[in-house]
Amino acid sequence: MKKSVTRKSLVMLLALTMLVTTALTGCGKKATNNTGNQTGNDTADGLVIDVSVGPEPETIDPTINTTVDGAAYINHAFEGLMKLDPEGNIVEGTAESYEVSEDGLVYTFKIRDNAKWSDGTPFTADAFVYAWQRLVDPATASQYNYIIDMVKNANEIMAGEMDKSELGIKALDEKTVEVTLAVATPYFLEICAFPATFPLREDIVSANPDTWIQDASTYIGNGPYILDTWDHQSMIVMKKNPNYYGVEKVGPDTINFHLMEDKNTILASFENGEILFGDDLPSEEIERMTDKGLYIQGQLGTYFLCLNVENEALKDANVRKALTLAIDRNYIVNSVTKGGQQPADTFVPTGLSDVETTTEFHEVSNKWYSVDPADYEANVKEAKKLLADAGYADGKGFPTVELMINPGHESIAEAVIYMWQQELGINATISSQDWAVFSDTRSSGDYQIARHGWLADYNDPISFLDMWVTGGGNNDAKYSNTEYDKLIKQVKASSDRKERIDLMHQAEDVLAKDMPIIPLYFYTDLYLKSDKLEGFYTSPLGFKFFSNVSVAE
Known part of the structure; x- marks a missing residue:
């Protein structure tokens, strides 16, 4: 990062996002209006919009x-x-x-x-x-x-x-x-x-x-909206805050946040005109919804599997590497997710700058494995050797493991466990928990393997790397390496750009050696938005903003 260019760096990042968006969706603008009866009504209480950004928080x-x-x-x-x-x-x-x-x-x-x-x-x-x-x-x-x-x-x-x-x-x-x-x-x-x-x-x-946080009378904030009601598992209603300093520029008088986890429900609600915005949709519907409300934008994030390194079956790094190499990431992004995602060959995603701001951190990084489709067979061969070195030749003697997900990730999980069974002879089952329970279970370490995803908190590679320090609040893998901890500590003690970047590359190399996580792909942000919704904006960090929107007739 440039020393005094925090805001400029994010502008550069958004410009990159727009380039990605253009490549994927033609400037991110859909060609036709998908429904004629969507929400966004002017009522006696002013403008009311209905949107969905996720399930019960x-x-x-x-x-x-x-x-x-x-x-x-x-x-x-x-x-x-x-x-x-x-x-x-x-x-x-x-x-x-x-x-x-x-x-x-x-x-x-x-x-x-x-x-x-x-x-x-x-x-x-x-x-x-x-x-x-x-x-x-x-x-x-x-x-x-x-x-x-x-x-x-x-x-x-x-x-x-x-x-x-x-x-x-x-x-x-x-x-x-x-x-x-x-x-x-x-x-x-x-x-x-x-x-x-x-x-x-x-x-x-x-x-x-x-x-x-549970009561509107005590959920007192200083932002553009006030919590009005929270009907758990159903809807969070927010009203315009009359005491906000910029209230005259705030758009909707009421935002109804519909709490939805099932992607099919989100899509149906959007197509039926019940919501103007839906965050995500089933991957099998991506092609059909192109030019019918679907937007795909670049995003600073990585979808990965988190391995509980304290679990007996996963303590051996050779086992973790074998599980990693047996996954065909190109099949996942091309045949399962189908949303323009990029196969991940490191943990830190594309879009973050290296020492020279014209060069990406990912471009300079040592790749953990090849994601060239032509190299998949060689990856599998190496995976089999590593598994044999760990004492589980052809998967014999390796216990059945459980891959934990939350709803909406079934197809990815099914593809992964099929590859493990076909290529390594390892059997795995899938367990699914609602988002709130899933998040708590993963955080507590009460799992073997769990799906995970991480979006940047700010425009710096350390936003991805510092989560794996020993005892870190977001270190769900329960990973610990003194060399890694030392490198991250040095990064955070330095304000010299080159020194920080070099140390972060070293830290990512340590992470690759130990493989407590299995990167699958670099995110894109898929969402459904009506043509009627104007002034909406999002960030590569995943945040969605509705406070400036208006609804066209």
């Missing part, structure tokens, strides 16, 4: 949430010091301005004079101090606590060595927040737009730590 607590769909709700109800605008720029949010010291270590943010909480209470700088201290507090157990580990004393607090009050953030007065970093961080302003760093009302959260 596990949580909508900014500090605790780890999912992209959960972030969609949070992004509408809260706002950080900075925010992402429709053009892809990181711009001032709750802060009207900011200054950075010459050494890049001290950021001073001025809060808008007209910033208020959604209940009309004046907004003060203390809200950020409380939220950030809560994020790193070991008692909170946030899986995203490391997102601000560049802040002074954050690592020591997370390790239990210092009190949370020592975190390098303070309110200089009611409208001024000062953040002191331990190391200059080129993407810090992007962190200030990330949901985990959003402000919180201490009086409300501390009084209702486990239930404040």
